[in-house]
Amino acid sequence: MPHIANSIEGKQLSVKDLTHSYGGQNAVSDVSFEVNAGEIVALLGPSGCGKSTVLRAIAGLIHPKSGRMVLGGADLANISARARGIGMVFQNYALFPHLTAAENIAYPLACQQVPRTERKARVEEMLSLVRLDGYGNRLPRELSGGQQQRVAVARAIAGRPSLLLLDEPFGALDRALRFDLQVELLHLQKTLGITTLIVTHDQEEAQSLANRLVLMSKGNVEQIDTPMAVYDRPNTLFVNTFIGQANILRGTVMRLDPEATLIGLPGDKALRLPRRLNFTAGSKVTVTFRPEEVRLTGQPGENSLAARVTVSVPLGPTLVHDLVLDDGTNLRASEVRGPSTFVPETGTQVFAEIDTARAHVFPGEPEVSQ
Ligand SMILES: Nc1ncnc2c1ncn2[C@@H]1O[C@H](COP(=O)(O)OP(=O)(O)OP(=O)(O)O)[C@@H](O)[C@H]1O
Ligand SMILES: [Mg+2]
Structure with missing residues (x-):
């Protein structure tokens, strides 16, 4: 031995x-x-x-x-x-x-x-x-x-x-x-x-x-x-979703261009990803992005979704915003806090602008247990 x-x-x-x-x-x-x-x-x-x-x-x-x-x-x-x-x-x-x-x-x-x-x-x-x-x-x-x-x-x-x-x-x-x-x-x-x-x-x-x-x-x-x-x-x-936090949206692949993909979301909204994904049009997908990939703005724009602030909480050096979309979906956004960072009141209407270059797309719909 x-x-x-x-x-x-x-x-x-x-x-x-x-x-x-x-x-x-x-x-x-x-x-x-x-x-x-x-x-x-x-x-x-x-x-x-x-x-x-x-x-x-x-x-x-x-x-x-x-x-x-x-x-x-x-x-x-x-x-x-x-x-x-x-x-x-x-x-x-x-x-x-x-x-x-x-x-x-x-x-x-x-x-x-x-x-x-x-x-x-x-x-x-x-x-x-x-x-x-x-x-x-x-x-x-x-x-x-x-x-x-x-x-x-x-x-x-x-x-x-x-x-x-x-x-x-x-x-x-x-x-x-x-x-x-x-x-x-x-x-x-x-x-x-x-x-x-x-x-x-x-x-x-x-x-x-x-x-x-x-x-x-x-x-x-x-x-x-x-x-x-x-x-x-x-x-x-x-x-x-196990490593770090992730926002989850369900969507459908609407259009595949050579260098972009359009994903339809509930309520006639859409996200444009700056790359061609390996799905066929019509596929059900799950789109994910991290809280730090969501920026709050006062104006609508590309890849921004209308949302209401549920609560904004300072956590040490970051400010975390919990948001709710029109259809009831919850989103979380976070930003590095500075001395002049604006802390929105609960109920404030904002636009959540998503950095779709860093978003991920997985096949199928999310499991309910997520
Ligand atoms: N001695 C045992 N007899 C029967 N089933 C067992 C036994 N030990 C573990 N299992 C089962 O095997 C699976 C894996 O168990 P394991 O202990 O390896 O999990 P774990 O990842 O270490 O979980 P935890 O994080 O809770 O410690 C579980 O479903 C558990 O119920
Ligand atoms: Mg164990």
């Missing part, structure tokens, strides 16, 4: 066509992605989409129905969970409650039969790495949530894994602490160079931590890209 547990350098992980079901229905279907050596990739998607299942399969906690997982060239199917050289932080961080912080961290080292003196030194090193020097003798219940979280991370990296799996590591923590721990984790990961796969359903967390995102929905991978590419060029309506 190959021994990879003591390796220090991060290794490349490759997951190919991973499929698993817990009974009849597939929890994940044909999931494929790669994490390069030393890279942080975030697995992102709504609750129940299969993120933890993917992690459990990689860690060897479940045997997938089919698929291939390779870590640093070694096929994981031939390697027991313990010998995979993988550190994992579980969704509920699951420290052993009857063991102290130091004993928790030492646990994987004992499993690896690291000699006692080295174990002690390594535990001290880990405690200091996660800034918990002096806390080694405390039991988990004597630590705050954030401190327990750091012990869990220390335990996961104590065995010098070549792959770190983090399942919603900051799920239970408040926003400010999450941010601090995210920054710490990034620093730690960069220092150690561990290949890292982090699961989250928090899009901001994913975007701030990861080089690339793997977006999952209902057991399938929808898109794999950098955070910026996912935001700017979503492959699907799901990705578009």
